[in-house]
Amino acid sequence: MSDSAPASNPPLTEAQQREVAELQRLNQMPFGASAMGYIKRTGPGLLQSAMTLGAGSAAASVIAGASFGYKLLWVQPVAMFLGVMMLGALSNVVLTTGERPYKSFGREIGKWLVVLWALGTIMSSIIWHFPQYGLAASAARDLGAMQNIVSVPPELTAASDAVDEAMKTMDPVIIDQAKANLAQVTSESTPMGLGFTSEGLMLSFGIGIIILLINIITTFNYGGDSKGVRLYEWFLRGCIALVVIMFGIVVVAKIDVVASDIVDILKGFIGWYGIPNLWNVDGSLNNSTVTQVLGMLGAAVGINMTFLYPYSLLKKGWGADHKKLARWDLGMTMFLPFVLVTSLVIIAMKVGGVYDGADVVNTTIRPLGAAKALGGVLGENAGRIIFDLGLIGMTCGAISTHMVVCGFTFCEMLGLEQTKKRFRLFALTPAIGILGVVSSLPIWFPVAASAVCFTMLPIAYLTFLIMNNKRSYIGDAVGSGFSRLLFNVILVIALAVATIGSGIKIYGNVIKKILPANEAPAAAAVLTDSNDDDAS
Structure with missing residues (x-):
């Protein structure tokens, strides 16, 4: 180990010693016997799951299902698998050393890098807060419209429909x-x-206001003692369970269709169809389809998730003995809920009749449009109500994790000891996003934030790859043999996919917004318009 590496993890408390002893016992048990023991102790992965299951995931899943039916069911699991592997590398580094990554990465890699990492985390948490509230408010207004509380003038509906029709032409002037x-x-x-x-x-x-107050109460608990952390984790479990139940009901309502389509669904999960409609009739690549798939692959994990995860591990008091538990945690509370929810949304688009079989990227569909289309699934408007509630549940969990990550990040970036008061104060930073219920940010802020956030994601991934292989820092924890080689190959693939996905997002959210419309390809322009509310 180098002189700069920490000598050891902090001494364990008596409670932590008991937990380590129990984990060592579980490590020796067979898979089935140890499963429940690990599941009961999971937690940090919940924050990642709740953060990524927001407005962006909802929009991406709705577009994928409405455009291609079951054929892109494989994309979200692959995207999240690659993200989980990268976070697994990060957990290996942090749990081996017990050192806070902002300080250690700055020392080992470079101070300016971690400053940009933290800055990108804060900017993304603020900018992606707005569309969460916007989607929740839209869902609430849709519920109100069904009760004749909110009405939309017919001339406005006609103008909105005209925009949808114009988008199909892919002509910038008409649009x-x-x-x-x-x-x-x-x-x-x-x-x-x-x-x-x-x-x-x-x-x-x-x-x-209701969502903000709920999240202030629960987030402030996370800034407290271990009991508060457990309470917050149960709040996230509740949000995720609500989302799964709501979207699950829509799918189960069409169980006869699901049963008859089970073979097609399984083919979708294993990638049987590959990337549908990949080539145009003239033999050229279909840019809109490729961009949709690569954008989904590269954006499952956001820059703010990479900063939050290691600190949530340390907040739980986890160390080197928790490595296997950390892997379980990522699998059971991050990968599984994400795949389950996004898959249910995609399947709902097909069984609910939103997918028209054209296999062309549907740039006009939005989550609220999907909710309206599913209105008759459970009887008059019942499917629409349940889908709206599921969307609200998704945004509620994402909003809380944005607040948590700001509480951590500001303390680290400013070099302040994390106290209860400081955490709670900084956690309120993204609360300005409540204005998203009626408006969006000025155009310059999303452009600047996208430039920083999507540039930093592959750089952060590269940092994790380097640190996970730095023997002078983590010693034998770098691994050995074939397993180390295989793991690093997966990490390199994840880095490549994140780089491509980030490039697509930078093009759509930065370059396209700066250059005149006629200098950007129409297909990419239309697609990125539909993903401007990406909230990883």
Whole structure:
């Protein structure tokens, strides 16, 4: 070990010694016998699962299912598997040394790198907070519309439909004209140009305030003692369970269709169809399809997740003896819920009749549009209600984890000891995102944040790869033999996919926004418009 490496993990408390003894006992037991013991002790992966199951995942899954039915079911599991492997490398480093990564990575790799890592984490947590509230408010207004609380003027509906039709042409001029007309109609026909009634405004802020208050209470618990951490983790379990149940009900309602399609569903999961409609009739690559798939593959894990994860491990008091538990945690509380929820949404698009069989990227579909299309699945509007509630549950979990990560990140970046007061104060930073219920950020902020966040993700991945193989820092924990080789091959693949995916996002969210519209390919332009609310 180098002189710069920490000598050892901090001394264990009596409770931690008992837990380590129990883990050592579980490590010697067969898979089935040890499973429940590990599952009961999971936790940090929950935060990652809740963070990635937000507005971005909802939009990506809706588009995938509405565009290709079951044929892209394999993409989200592969994307999350690669993300889990990279976080596994990060956990190996942190649990081996017990050292806080902001300090250790800055010393071993470079101080400016970790500053950008932290800055990207904060910026992404703020910018991706807005669409979470926006989706929750939209779902609430949709619920209100079914009760005739919120009405939309018919001329506004017609203008909105015209934009959807214009998007299908992929002609920037026609699209811009339709959007300009929509903006004018919105300004003239609704209060303050919001696109909905005053009742809709009250409903939007009402659901926003409720979600914010719930998350303040639960997040403040996470900034407290171990009992508060457990309470927060159960809150996240509840959010994820709600989402699974809501989307599951929609799918189960069409169980006869699911049963008849089971072979096609299994083919979708194993990648039988590959990337559908990959080639155009002239033999060229179909840019919109490729961009959709690569964007999904590269954006399952966000930069803020990479910062939150190691600190959530340390917050739980985990050390070198928890490595196997950490792997279980990533598998059972991050990988499994993400795959389950995104798959249910994709399947719902097919069994609910949203997928039309064209195998063309549907750039006009949105989560709320999908909810309306599923209205009759369980009877009149029942499927729509349940889908809306599932969307609200997704955003609630994501909002809380954005607050938690800001509480950690500010303390680390400013070199402050993490106290209860400081954590709670900094956790409130992204709360400004509640304004997302009626508006979005100024265009310059998402552009700047995208430039930093999506550039930093592959750099962070490269850092984890280097640190996981730095024998002078983690010693024999680098591994050996074939297992080390295989693991590193997977990490390199994850790095390559993240780099490509980030490049696509940078093109759509930065370059396309800066350059004139006619200098950006129409297919990529349309696609990235549909993913501007990506919230990993």
